[in-house]
Amino acid sequence: MPRPRSLTPDRIASAALAVIDRDGLAGFTMRAVAAELSMSAMALYRYVDDREELERLIVERVLGGIDVTPPDPRLPWVERITILVQRMRTVVAAHPAVASLVPVHRHRSHAVLRWSEAVLGLLTEGGLAGERRVVALRGLLSYLLGAIQLEHLGPLTGPGTAALAELPSDRFPYLAETARSARQVGPDAEFDGGLALLLRGLTAP
Amino acid sequence: MPRPRSLTPDRIASAALAVIDRDGLAGFTMRAVAAELSMSAMALYRYVDDREELERLIVERVLGGIDVTPPDPRLPWVERITILVQRMRTVVAAHPAVASLVPVHRHRSHAVLRWSEAVLGLLTEGGLAGERRVVALRGLLSYLLGAIQLEHLGPLTGPGTAALAELPSDRFPYLAETARSARQVGPDAEFDGGLALLLRGLTAP
DNA sequence: GGCTGTAAGCGTACGTTGTAAACCTACGTG
DNA sequence: CACGTAGGTTTACAACGTACGCTTACAGCC
Structure with missing residues (x-):
């Protein structure tokens, strides 16, 4: 009333x-x-x-904006996981400033649960179970949230790299050289490259 | 005066x-x-x-408390990187509450530079160079910071897992099952497991 | 249609925060 | 011993999150 x-x-x-x-x-x-x-x-x-x-x-x-509909099942499961991970990155990238809120509230998010469930399904399809599956999910989430955070909080690629390239190359020879290479790597390639490492570790013998 | x-x-x-x-x-x-x-x-x-x-x-x-002295060179380079990464996790774990400050200020930290230089040296020793080396360093840092954050902001293992295990198992079958397995995996094993995935991805053919 | 009870919405106020400005004061040098 | 510099304090302010109490608009009853 x-x-x-x-x-x-x-x-x-x-x-x-x-x-x-x-x-x-x-x-x-x-x-x-x-x-x-x-x-x-x-x-x-x-x-x-x-x-x-x-x-x-x-x-x-x-x-909540993450699309968790299963990717085309004809794709290899690793590629399907890649797509799900990229989707999460995409929705956060649309609002970069909330990046630092995500880790704080993630564990109460229903959307993260749905996403995790979908990823677990694909991991299972890939033959993972038990503790290996736990580690895999957690590893993906850690990488994902860490990468998002770094990306929006002072990227390695980008203006920060310029400063890095001018480091005293006698004390930081590798960093100075790496900073030069970093200019060639865009944010997407960087993210996808790291993700690919993780997933290759998952499928390696 | x-x-x-x-x-x-x-x-x-x-x-x-x-x-x-x-x-x-x-x-x-x-x-x-x-x-x-x-x-x-x-x-x-x-x-x-x-x-x-x-x-x-x-x-x-x-x-600054990170020990960046090179680990025993008789160890394989992958293991030496593992040690360096664990050392970073250790110093942050000693002050869990600062975990969320680290990503914000990392890019101005001299200690991170020294650590990165050491890691890059080992990556180089492992035969990585150019853009692959950039991606590797960045991937390690992303995983490391993400994992530290998750660990101190509502862990999957730990009390949160209990809530997870009681999820409606018709809608979240994998999560409910995974939560049970997660109880077996301690924080250290979880961290090391994820890190191992990343490094295996680095060395896989 | 008017009356009424409930919850929506507002105004005010308090304690805490980061920090600007002006002031006083202790010390190394001449 | 006097002096100037920079260390330290006091006071003050704007902005924050939010507790409290008041006013007000609406849905259901007569």
């Missing part, structure tokens, strides 16, 4: 995401999100316990 | 680390660190531009 709710969790998450995309993580403030919704700051608290829950909503909204 | 400085960057970082170890990241406050040094909050700013620089000092102090 009371007044009906005017917001959905999804609408709130969208508003918060709009703020973050526009003003970065530093601009993400309860007041700013409320303003984006044309509300007072305190009205937000009718929908959310605290800032942390709002962050969870955001992460869930971003990761 | 003026009054001498009474603090070293290292002493400041130690105080901050003491605060973090005692009260967690949330307790890490300019005022708290200053109090730890028996100073007023503003006195800190004679030594540090802002909070961010203090965070950098902390990360540098933690990562």
Whole structure:
């Protein structure tokens, strides 16, 4: 019988995401999100316990965009896993500033569960089970989240590389040389290359 | 001719680390660190531009503890890399709460440079060069930082696993089963297992 | 259609944070 | 001993998350 709710969790998450995309993580403030919704700051608290829950909503909204429909089953299972991993990277890349929120809230995310379930299915199809399968899933997730983080927090490829290339080459000969090679490797190639290493380790005899 | 400085960057970082170890990241406050040094909050700013620089000092102090002396050269190069990676994990594990600061400040850390140089040397010894070597270094760092993060932010192994095991097994059959296997895998085995995958990918034909 | 109870939404306020500015003060050098 | 520099303190402010209490709009009943 009371007044009906005017917001959905999804609408709130969208508003918060709009703020973050526009003003970065530093601009993400309860007041700013409320303003984006044309509300007072305190009205937000009718929908959310605290800032942390709002962050969870955001992460869930971003990761919820992952397409977990199984890739073409005619592809080798390793390639299908590659696709699933790339899909997760893609949705986060659409909102780079949330990259650092993901690891914090991942373990409460339903989207991550669905994604993990899909990956586990493919790992199983690849003949993995038991503890080896646990290690594989966890390894993929670690690499994925680590790579996303590094990518959006001061990339090796990119402007940082320039500084690296000017390192005193007597004390850091390898780094100086590597920085030169790094210029040839774009972010996608870098990510896919690392992922391929992991997956090759999975299938090697 | 003026009054001498009474603090070293290292002493400041130690105080901050003491605060973090005692009260967690949330307790890490300019005022708290200053109090730890028996100073007023503003006195800190004679030594540090802002909070961010203090965070950098902390990360540098933690990562500075890495032992980068080359492991026994009689070991295969893959094992020597394993040792270097584990050493990085070890120093962060000693101060779990700083885990989330590391990725943010890594690219300005001299300690990371030294570590990277050592790893690159071993990769080179393993016959890697050019873009393959770039991808390898970056892959190792991504996995390492991702794994550290996951480990200290809601582990798969650990209490989280219990919740996972009780998932509706009709919708998450693999996850439910995997959660049971996960109980057998300790954090060290999990980390080392994932790392081994990556390195095997590096040496596979 | 008016009345009413519930929950939506708002205004105000408090404690805490990072840090700017102005001030006082201890010390090495002349 | 005086002086100037830089160390340290005090005070202050804007912005943050959020507790509390009030007002107000609506769905269901008479």
